[in-house]
Amino acid sequence: MPPLTQLGAVMRADPTLLLDVFREPAVTAYNRLEARPRAHDFTRSLRAEVRDAMWLLTRQWQLGELEAQDAGSPIDARLVTRQLTPDRVSLGAGPAQPYDDATPLEATVERERVPFTHALRVQAAQYFLRLHSPALRAKYRPRYRAAFAFAQDAEADFRGQVDGLNLYLATRRLAFDGGRALDAIRAGTFAADVPVDGTDAGDIQGYVDAFVAWLDRQYTQPPPDAPPVWDVARLCYSLSIAAPAPEGVLRLDAPRYADGRLDWDAFQTADGGLPVPPSDGTPAPRAPTEEVLSFLPTTVTFKGMPNARFWEMEERLVNLGALDAQTTDQLMLVFAELGLVYGNDWYVVPYRLPVNTVCEVLGLVVTDVFGQRTLVRAANERPDQGWQRWSLFDLSAATTGPRRLFLPATLGATLESDPLERVQFLRDEMANMVWAVEDVIPDATGRGIDGHQAADRTGVEPTPVHDSPAAIRYLLGTTVPENWIPFLPARRDVGGQDIAFQRAAMPQMGTPPRDVVRAKGVLLTEPALPWFVNEEEIPFSGTIVTRSYQRARWYDGRTFVWIGRRRETGRGVGSSDLRFDQIEPVTR
Template sequence: MADIDKLRPLFLNLPIFQPAIKGWNRLEGSPRQREVERSLRAEVRDPLWMLTRQWQFGEFQGDDAGSPIDARLLTHQTFLNRYAVANGPTQPLPIDIPLEARVEREYRSNDLGSQLRIGRYFEKLLRKTVSSTQFQPYKNEYVRQYSIPASEPNPTFDKDTDQTREAVAGKTINGELLLQAVADGSHTVWVNGNTIISSSDKTLLTGIATDLVNWAAQFMTQPESKEDNAWSGTQLEYQFACAAEDTDGTQTVLRADQYENGQLDWYSFDVDSASTLDGTLSQPINPLDECLSFIPAPVSFQGMPQPRFWEMEDERTEFTKIDTNTTDVIKLILTEFMLLYSNDWCVFPYERPIGSLCAIGGLVVTDVFGQRTFIKPAGTGIDDDWTRWSFFSLSTNAAAANTLSLLPPSLGKPQESQPLEKVNFIRDEMANSVWAIESVIPSPLDRGINGFESALAAQNASLSPAAALLPTEAKIRYLLGTSVPYNWIPFIPVHVAGSDRDIQLQRARMPDQAATFKGKILDQPAPYFVNEEEVPRSGKLITRTYQRTRTTDGRVVLWVGRKTTAGKGEGSSGLAFDQLLDTTPSV
């Protein structure tokens, strides 16, 4: 039997031949000449090669799919209207300012810088309101009544503060003191009883005092009450909750218990189905139901592979340099999408108002064959089902998965000042403690200064010179303990109440320190505890800065916020006890 007879059954009796090689990277020619002009023409000289190329790209494979030409989307939207901090009352949540500003904002500091800034603005209002002959007498009356003290403690030992106070004391109006007088009504009483001020100008002065209050309120957003404080000193992060209410009274509560990086997005929130934000609000509840029709548009991006051989690809994105491991699931999924399935996706543009929670009722897609396909929201089912797939779902503590889409009223990219304050939490294993190092502290001029220089000045001002050692024949001397810089605040481990194993960190102080913390980050009521797990081996760095942004209607929003980032690792304070030192002078 000829060899061909042995091979014939393999071709005649088996199904149609299927390619054995299912995957490949790229077919590239090996040029034999330096010029590539002719090869780039892609001249067709071999029809069989072109058919093979089309077969390789799967162009001979047919299916029943058609291109989408119409999409119908049904949505139901509710809007965030409630806000509350931990252990705080529920309050309305208007979206007039970004949510970050509402959460992070602090009260304006009553320091020398604020006194000068507000006082000088009142002088401008006074100059514009009264006549030039009356301006200086009125200003002198205000300076005498609301004066900046010439001698005020300077705990930061800042020379600029001392020089500024010396220059403005008795010459400039204390704006903070004036604001307090306007708020409690004593300013009106003083103006009406002052004989220097004419009767016609008393009403004018009362009016510009009201303008000053309005200007100060617009200058910087502040909390509405002392309870409106989302910062948790124990966890070193912000904790708050928002809620969206529907017409039937049901609430969707969103909690952000670990907000620390200065930027809020949908992944910062978790759905809390077991609680509600109580309280009656006067805000109207206007949910929005929409049924929209779209023309699907193919997804495209820079460097997207082209489906045809004769189309040149954009080289601005180099996919061949993607470095990934088998554990980089997200990167692998994204790479597979870009290289294999990018031309199989379509996008439907849908504009939504900020502060909305959107529930997708369904999506109906019509293709060129007239067939309609109903698509449910991705990720539906049981929340802990391992086969459930979704990228943008909110985490929830309920059994059923939450498929709501959140568009928080967050800011874009704000302008940020130099740090007003910077505290670095580090672990000191040799001293068995944690140190909070105030590397930058706020000065009375409302600016950040070097905490190490301030600590050195405080140490030189408070410590007496070291006593001279008496002559003795002893070769060693005993030292009870060393000291640390004044800007190193100790946090010592203590037991959690009711537990013999769990510990927490309690703020303490060194015995020889006359000065303690200078900033607001560590300014917590005593006893002040920090959870032990909040300070890892890498440490934790907390900064306070001024932040400025604009709203959608162009208004300026200014506030002071805090941001927590990773530290710079462990450190050593050099603290030691029971030291034996050599008294013999070294040669």
């Protein structure tokens, strides 16, 4: 390199010298990082030897690892349990009846009579005809059409149902009513109504039996004389289940079941039994059985748990250390501390419990590596825990007596159809009332349709005035669409303070009014009048009740199909724009 003086002289002679690009040769190479061991034995490397043991002990003392407790690891657990088998159930306000786990408990509680829509009537008739031989089918098809014919002028029954009306018009002359045929079979008048020839009576009776069995096999339905389980005042199901116990009868109540999934947390212990009337078909009650089991406890493992071994790599699916918790996220901080600090303090005792069994834990004794035995008591058994008497999976908050675990014969998952019917109960504060809005109504085709589109909106908008010179007019009151059914606040007891919402009706528009507006679904027409809904059941957020088909496969392989109801939180308050005594400008 030239001296600086020479470099300065060169720059003065050529000022653009540093602006030129000088290309220098470069060699770019990529090498893979890989191990080059110098020995074939890695035993010493895997020891993780520490050269300064005193420094390691000092660090352990600073971090508090030398402050140990006399807490040995469990090596044996003895569990004493008593198993009770529920054998009777009471649905709603009905009497107790025998029960076993051959049917899922949800289907036993929720099932209701499947309505015979026009589509189901045609389907039942077609299936009944397919059971016949070709000769008998050709012979009795005209007789069935004559005996169980559809009404030929029932178009008004399908008002607002486009698909249902088209199905009715296409089948009213070609098919017969399978529902009426089934009613005649159950009434014992089928052979006389057709009529059936004496030579064909045996074959027809075989077809009739197969037809009735097909319908019972298709749907899970309650007996015809069964009382309703749905509580129309509280908008939920209620049931009680009981099991023989050493002290008499153990009764479990589920007074408020409405979310469509029945599990142990819906039940609570109650006083009193459920006597079942003796009959020839009532099975003998199963006596309680006690069981003593010995287990080897195993540590609890979960994703993201710190590993106990030194050289074991932790999985990266869950990183509890990366939780982004704020100072007010106490629950998240407790969860992280439980997983990272106390994760290795939990042990699992495996225990197999049959379905439809109430397990009473009579005692749990744990033996540790020091030979000490500890009687493990319930978390809420201490007498000073009165303000927080709660225990996971426990059916009662009592401080004495056995802890009970109920494993009901319920379903883990079901297939749910689109809503057959959905009613939204909402509060209208401006009108000081509650509206039951039929969002979805059942159709004659067997499915649900939009209730807003099917509703008659005649009269919702003011009628224009053409022959009056007046500039204003007096309006007695407005109206609402037909799918808005009113509920008025009322006192159920004379002189009482409790308010309930009573089902009312809106008049149909006309001069004079033709009739009252009637609901089109089952949810609003099933209860007998007067119908009161408790005030607390319809909060300011509202509530929604849905009817839909449920399909599930039980553990023995059988398939159950039934219609159930489900309740969920609404979407807030609403406004119907219902007004009275209005002065409005005349529209021409």
